[in-house]
Amino acid sequence: MNELLKVGVLGCGEFSEHFIELFLAHPYVDSVVVCDVIRENAESFGKKFNTDYCFSLDELLKKNINAVAVFTPRHTHGPVVIEALKHGKHVYSAVPMASEISHCEEIVKLVNETGLTYMMGETCVYYPCSMFCKEKMQNGEFGKFVYGEAQYHHDISHFTEHHRADVKALGVPPFFYPTHSLGMILNATDSYVTKVTAMGYKDTEDDPYFKKGINLWDNVYSNAYSLMRLANGGVIRINECRRIGCKAPSSSIPAFYGTKGGYQFSNAQHIFTKNSEGGVDLTDVSDYLNPEEMTKNKNLPDFKNRVANHEWQWDSFSPIQPHARLPKEYDGLGNGHMASHQFLIDDFCTAAYNNILPTVNAWLAARFTVPGIVAYESLKKDGVPLDVPDFGDPPQILQNR
Numbered sequence: 077m078n079e080l081l082k083v084g085v086l087g088c089g090e091f092s093e094h095f096i097e098l099f100l101a102h103p104y105v106d107s108v109v110v111c112d113v114i115r116e117n118a119e120s121f122g123k124k125f126n127t128d129y130c131f132s133l134d135e136l137l138k139k140n141i142n143a144v145a146v147f148t149p150r151h152t153h154g155p156v157v158i159e160a161l162k163h164g165k166h167v168y169s170a171v172p173m174a175s176e177i178s179h180c181e182e183i184v185k186l187v188n189e190t191g192l193t194y195m196m197g198e199t200c201v202y203y204p205c206s207m208f209c210k211e212k213m214q215n216g217e218f219g220k221f222v223y224g225e226a227q228y229h230h231d232i233s234h235f236t237e238h239h240r241a242d243v244k245a246l247g248v249p250p251f252f253y254p255t256h257s258l259g260m261i262l263n264a265t266d267s268y269v270t271k272v273t274a275m276g277y278k279d280t281e282d283d284p285y286f287k288k289g290i291n292l293w294d295n296v297y298s299n300a301y302s303l304m305r306l307a308n309g310g311v312i313r314i315n316e317c318r319r320i321g322c323k324a325p326s327s328s329i330p331a332f333y334g335t336k337g338g339y340q341f342s343n344a345q346h347i348f349t350k351n352s353e354g355g356v357d358l359t360d361v362s363d364y365l366n367p368e369e370m371t372k373n374k375n376l377p378d379f380k381n382r383v384a385n386h387e388w389q390w391d392s393f394s395p396i397q398p399h400a401r402l403p404k405e406y407d408g409l410g411n412g413h414m415a416s417h418q419f420l421i422d423d424f425c426t427a428a429y430n431n432i433l434p435t436v437n438a439w440l441a442a443r444f445t446v447p448g449i450v451a452y453e454s455l456k457k458d459g460v461p462l463d464v465p466d467f468g469d470p471p472q473i474l475q476n477r
């Protein structure tokens with residue numbers, strides 16, 4: 077029988093604030109409880125959203141809930157997700173899946189054994205660049221995939237003051253947060269990584285983030301670059317940079333090529349080419365992929381600079397995004413990250429309620445996460461190529477549900 081969701085939100089910080097109203101408004105959600113180890117955070121969210129609240133995962137798991145939504149800091153997800161699954165809860169987790177391969181493996185195993193819903197909330201699978209490359213791969217216009225580039229560039233100076241105060245955590249190895257770049261491109265190629273070689277940029281700036289003895293990992297690399305081989309024979313270049321002179325879009329696919337066609341992107345320009353007799357046919361697909369609010373403003377004299385500063389990249393849908401499928405209760409509610417938030421929460425709630433596989437299920441989440449963990453090992457060994465473990469596709473029985 078379908079059961080409405082009673083969601084426990086773990087972590088009352090900057091990110092979860094955008095999601096609680098989406099859980100509360102979803103037609104498959106009955107109630108929400110919020111939880112944070114910092115008492116004031118839990119209390120203030122409880123008051124703001126008019127929900128019950130508590131102060132630890134143990135307390136939360138004893139509440140009347142059947143799902144946990146994890147929004148704790150990025151390096152903490154594995155153990156709390158495992159705990160929630162072991163207590164029989166469906167889990168929605170902010171990215172990444174975990175910071176240890178064994179945790180990813182255990183999450184996949186638990187989901188397989190229990191049939192519970194696990195979904196990783198990878199915002200970038202709903203980024204128009206990724207949706208476009210996927211669409212063109214699926215209809216055959218690119219031919220066979222040969223090469224692609226994806227990146228998540230987020231300069232340390234653009235993190236909020238609250239995050240920059242946490243010097244122990246902010247210097248996390250960039251490849252431990254690989255899911256935006258990997259997710260965008262793997263989502264489009266429908267393949268997975270088999271081998272990786274990586275190099276890093278040793279930070280030299282005079283601030284405390286990427287220093288031995290300060291961050292939890294003794295990580296000294298602020299930027300990390302890799303080449304990864306895919307199971308389909310293609311090769312991808314993945315960058316994770318935290319010391320870099322750019323702001324937006326932070327996650328992008330600058331280039332994506334098949335044997336018959338390609339996609340290129342810069343600032344707000346999206347170009348699609350298809351091989352033709354002795355040349356190419358070029359189509360500017362910018363108006364199809366940019367958020368509608370961005371397109372409305374494209375003739376402003378300072379348009380490109382405003383795009384480079386993240387304008388119009390939060391709430392506004394782009395024509396490629398299927399927003400008509402969202403619940404009517406979401407009309408007028410907040411969104412975020414290229415209007416991806418509403419799709420993600422709808423995907424999770426729909427999957428858990430109907431007992432079907434969610435978009436970024438445990439198997440896919442592992443494919444978006446594990447190559448980064450291996451890439452950090454390669455980087456520390458100055459680029460030695462390493463094999464990447466893969467936990468396979470979801471079993472047929474789950475795919476057929």
Ligand SMILES: NC(=O)c1ccc[n+]([C@@H]2O[C@H](COP(=O)([O-])OP(=O)(O)OC[C@H]3O[C@@H](n4cnc5c(N)ncnc54)[C@H](O)[C@@H]3O)[C@@H](O)[C@H]2O)c1
Pocket residue numbers: 086087088089090091092111112113114117131132133147148149150151152156170171172197198199413
């Ligand atoms: N585009 C994206 O997908 C995207 C964007 C931003 C953040 N995120 C992810 O969202 C998560 C949260 O980020 P944030 O910016 O809100 O961080 P934050 O530091 O603002 O909030 C995290 C909160 O979790 C609480 N917390 C820590 N451990 C806890 C525990 N064991 N139990 C209960 N509460 C605990 C902290 O006290 C804090 O209030 C991170 O994993 C981050 O990677 C994803």
